[in-house]
Amino acid sequence: MNLLMSHLLDTSAVAELMWDRFLAPSTREALDIVAGGAGRGRPLLAWLCGVHDCGKATPAHQRLWSEGADLVRAAGLAWREPLAAAGAKRSRWRHDWAGGLLVREMLSAARWEPGQVDWVWPLVAGHHGAFPTLRDLREPPRSKSQLKGTGRWPEVQQAVLDVLTRELGFAELCEVQPQVVPSRALQMQLSGLVVMADWIASDERHFTGIDDLGSLSLNGARKRAQAAWEVLGLRGGWGAMAVPGPEAFEDRFGCSPRASQVMVVEAARRMGAPGMLVVEAPMGEGKTEAALAATEVLAARFGADGVFVGMPTQATSDPMFTRTRNWLDALDPRLASQVALLHGKRAFNSEWKRLLEDGGEDPGGFFGGVDEYGLGDDPYGATATVAECAAERQAPAEWFLGGKRGLLAPFVVGTVDQLLYAATRTCHVMLRMAGLAGKVVVLDEVHACDVYMSQFLLEALRWLGQARVPVVLLSATLPPAQRRALVTSYLAGAASREEFPVEVPETEGYPRVTAGWLGEGSMPRFYVDASRSWRDDLPVAVVPLPEEVPGPRATSGERNASQAAADVAVGDLLEKELADGGTALVIRNSVARAQSAYQELRGRFGDEEVRLLHARFTVARRAELSEECLELLGPKRPSRSGKGRLVLVATQLAEQSFDVDADLLVTDLAPVDLLLQRMGRVHRHADTLRPERLREPRLYVTGFQVREDREPAFVYASEKIYGRDLLLRTAGVLPASGRWWSVPGGVPTLVEKVYGTHAELLPGSWRSAGAHAAEEQADADQRRAESAREFLLTRHGEHEKPTLAGLHYGGASAGSSEERLQAAVRDGEESVEVILVARNAEGETFRTLRGRSLSINGDVAPELLDEVLGSTVRLPSKFTGDALALTPLPAWHGHPWLGRSRALVLDGARRARLGTAALRYDDLLGLCEEQAGS
The missing domain is CATH 3.40.50.300 (P-loop containing nucleotide triphosphate hydrolases)
Incomplete structure (x- = not known):
């Protein structure tokens, strides 16, 4: 048994460590401003994290465990039970929503300003992953007396809040009241930090139950949190940095910067506030090195503590993982081992596997732990086995590699999808946004986002702009209209405006850079420049x-x-x-x-x-x-x-x-x-x-x-x-x-011609067909943009809302699995992955594709797990309907990593039927769809 006050104090103690050892300087500065001055943000964060579960001090929660309920009743706290079991189920009321209602009532009674109450209660009510509306908080008719019960419940609930408040150094509840209402993006980041602290403090391996009130104290909670933190090996990024000098580029990359790279770094130095850098340069110009050098400048100037590098595909993420690690190794050798690779197939990246091995992990047994999506919403079952010597771990902390937590790691390389997921209306989206806040975000090949994906990218940029996250966008060939849309969305977010028309200046020349930020009075400011390429046309x-x-x-x-x-x-x-x-x-x-x-x-x-x-x-x-x-x-x-x-x-x-x-x-x-x-x-x-x-x-x-x-x-x-x-x-x-x-000289002109409105571009005999095609494309683009909006985190017209209340209300949820999320942000039918296995010639037992034996039921020996998982292939979406009928092999049911995997069983000739289709797998050709009779 664990007393509620024990968990609240444990969570507050974890939050204090997060402030000391994890948060970016920019986040600490922002929270100090909200709390009313330097040094006041830390206790406010601890209080917000600690108060999250106050809704458990209600009959709605205490009645759920019969043995504990008897103890509560024995203390003189009573409630009315529903008459029937079915009624009990219908009468169940969520403790997070009950907590939101309690906090709202008690903070109002403590004479908090309404605007401050309004942004705090959603953090409590939404700490299980979704933000309800104020209407949701009302006590359901069938749950009457489940909030206050009978007897001294109101006194108990007030005492819980008062004790937590005093333990954290506040004389009374009114003293906790912040001085500034944070932006909605900062509220989202805070919500993610509350969830993070709650998940850490809920791990029974590190926070054993306390059942004696006399044993409770904040000092005891701090000792438990300290011990857990050391074992988990959690850490932040590079901390506060000095602005690098001109020599830094050669120190990092072993060569002198080209003119275009000097231009990009200079633009980062000239920005008057956190903002967006758009770098357009030809292939092979060195945009990646320029972006990483600019990242150092932006991080030092604006207090970022890490970086997220987003790439268009898994295949492009892998080499970027290597390049990012090399850059960080030159910056500080201790940082290179802390880079997390974030995509669904990272277990098959050899460098990632070596990193885990050097960190003391068995990568074969770690595959499931790094699955960012398939672990559902259970925050505790997703945690991988903790290394015994985490303090010496030369790899990202395992805790960061559980479900939905990957972006919280200090340095992350992954697909752009990871950023797009943070712009979807999904459960625990606040964890993803909290992972992006406090970093510099670098996105390569941004032109690869089509009209559908761009809806999520533009939504994400709004949130990053409001969160004051520096963003660097890279492209060799960016259409002018797309550049304007990207910069405008970021600045609209920074200004907290639904509509924010700005004139983004153009510049002649290529390579070129466009920097945009908000100056005094929320006025847009720009710096644009162009340079010569490192080689002649x-x-x-x-x-x-x-x-x-x-x-x-x-x-x-x-x-x-x-x-x-x-x-x-x-x-x-x-x-x-x-x-x-x-x-x-x-x-x-x-x-x-x-x-x-x-x-x-x-x-x-x-x-x-x-x-x-x-x-x-x-x-x-x-x-x-x-x-x-x-x-x-x-x-x-x-x-x-x-x-x-x-x-x-x-x-x-x-x-x-x-x-x-x-x-x-x-x-x-x-x-x-x-x-x-x-x-x-x-x-x-x-x-x-x-x-x-x-x-x-x-x-x-x-x-x-x-x-x-x-x-x-x-x-x-x-x-x-x-x-x-x-x-x-x-x-x-x-x-x-x-x-x-x-x-590269002709690149901008070619792109502008094709993506512009030049009527004379097409020969006369093509123009009728061209006009018809353009009309069809415009209609299709509009339909695709509208279909994306049902999954967007914020509905149109709600970007100026002051709080997170009702953020998840209505619309469609993209779901939590990788397939559903990817289908939601990439406008594709949900595709299915299958594991290919083969039957032996007699058709009696199973084998891996390399011919190694499994059992008659498909049992997988530990040494074969990598080989079996490595035989995963994603089917074309047209096969999704038939593939959903596939199941795991008999022996896979209940297996931690294979239990949800679908098997496509091939015959001795490596052929299989899927619906009406004939498929064949060939080591040289891959998966083939065979024509009838072939």
Whole structure:
């Protein structure tokens, strides 16, 4: 048994340690201002965290445990019980909502100002993850007498609050009253800190029950909290920093800064308040290093204590994890081990696994502990086993790696989804927002957010602006309208305004930087600049390579023949261009097209000279292939003497933050900004040796058919992904064969043309089709934006609300699982992951894909767990309905990591039926959908 006062004091004691050892200087400063002066924020935070469970001092909660209820009644505190069990269930009233009502009443009785009462009670009422409305707090009709009961309940409830208040150093309750109402974003951060303190103080391994009132004291709670904190190994980031000098860049990255990197750091120095930096520079310019250098300046100037680096995909997050650790190692070697990698497949990142091993963990047994999403809402079952020597742990504290807590780690690299989840109306969203507050947020490849994802990005930027979180956005090719929307949303949040029209200044030149912040009187302030690129403009020959595109009524045989002809054309081209050796990158817009091209090229060049990379390999195989491709085509790639060749066939995985350098690129047509991104993988590094015939960069564009006197036709996959409007407009800027694009100088003009309103962009014979496509796209964009709004954290028109009350009321919740969250923020049908296992030839027992035996029921020996989990593959969304019917193998039920995993059982030939589809898994091709009769 644990007395309620014991838990309240324990939670307050944990909050004090969070203030001392975890919170960013900017957060402490903000709370001091709210509390009324320097040094007053710490006891206020401890009080807010401690009071969270005061609603348990009610019959509504005390009646739930019969043995404890008897003790309470014996002390003279009574209540009326419902007459029937069914009535008891209907009469149950949440203690968090009861606590919100109690706090509201008692603070009002203590003569707190109404505005201060209004923001405090939602922190109590919402500490289980969702903020109710004031109407929700009312005592339900069937729960009459469950708040105050009969007898001396009001005195007891007042005593609980008074004792907590006095223990924390306040003479009386009225003395706790803050002096300033915090912004809604700071309230959200405080709510997350309350939840964090509650979860830590609720861990029975570190806070054993106290059942004697005489044993209670704040000093005792502080000793328990101190011991728990040491075992958990929790810590903040780098603490207070001095503004780095000009020499810091070379110290961190081992080279002198380029002109564009100096420009970015200077913009960070000139900002008058926390704000947003938008960095636009060509591929290979060094935007990442510039952003990290600017992060140091922003953190030192504005009191941030860590960084979140968000990338567009899991594949791009992995190399950024390495780069961020290298940067922090140069800043302070003790920090590199504290970087958390945050995405669903991090257990298969070899560097992450080594980090856990060095930290004293068994990464095989840790897979489930790092699952950020699949642990439900239970805050206690999600905690992994605590290391015995946490004080010496050279890895992020395990507590940060439980469900929904990842962003609370001081240094985080992950997908941009992690930030987008913080803008959804989901349970415990305050933990995610608390993790972002107090950091510098860096987002790379922001142009990759489409109109649907952008709704969540813009919502997140509003909250970050109000929270005074410095944000650095990176892009090689950012359309002007998108830049304006991003900056405006951040400044609207900073000004706490629903509508905040601003004129974002433009600047000529490229690379360029745009900095925006609020000055005195909430007036927008800007600093814009441009610089020369580190290398001269490079003329890239853009050569159309049209193919026959079958019409919508084409038979499967006709479609296959067209695809085969297109692959043969690419094969003929590469045989000619790579006759003297060299490397080529082929990017297809769909997995099926990539697999088809790979098979053609493999038949010509052989296994050693062709690689395939896409998202439908198992996670383990994809990780291996990504590492191999980066090694073979990365900045320090091995020299290819003689006529050595290498061809990488890939999907959009190779489009962003994928540091490979090819001599030649063949790509399906895509919107111009993405074409330019892909072009950034060609001749990326100036010092790479290349064959004579490939010393001039060339880009071959395929995936479309030229039609006389009308607009071109596009392959189905490309049109489905990108829409006809942008494909038409991009086709309109493709130069005639043998002409050039100038990179990087011509990049801004190309992007502005395609994303602008230039009526003359399309040839006359295309314009009717172009106008129709533009209208269709506008309608589709509007529908997608509206469909995103049902999941947004804040409804339109409510951004100026002063408190968190009712934040979760109405609308749709995105849910808590990774699949549902990702589907919510990426506008996709909920896709399903399955684990591939095979039956032996006799069909009696199961095997791993590598042929290692499982039992007849699928029992997994501990040494095989990594191998089995590594066989996970995400199915295309069109298979979701059939895949949801899949279940774990019999022996997996109840297993901590496999119990919720669906198994797709392959036969001896690695084939399986899923609904009406025939699937096959191949180590070279990945998951394939086979045509009927093949």
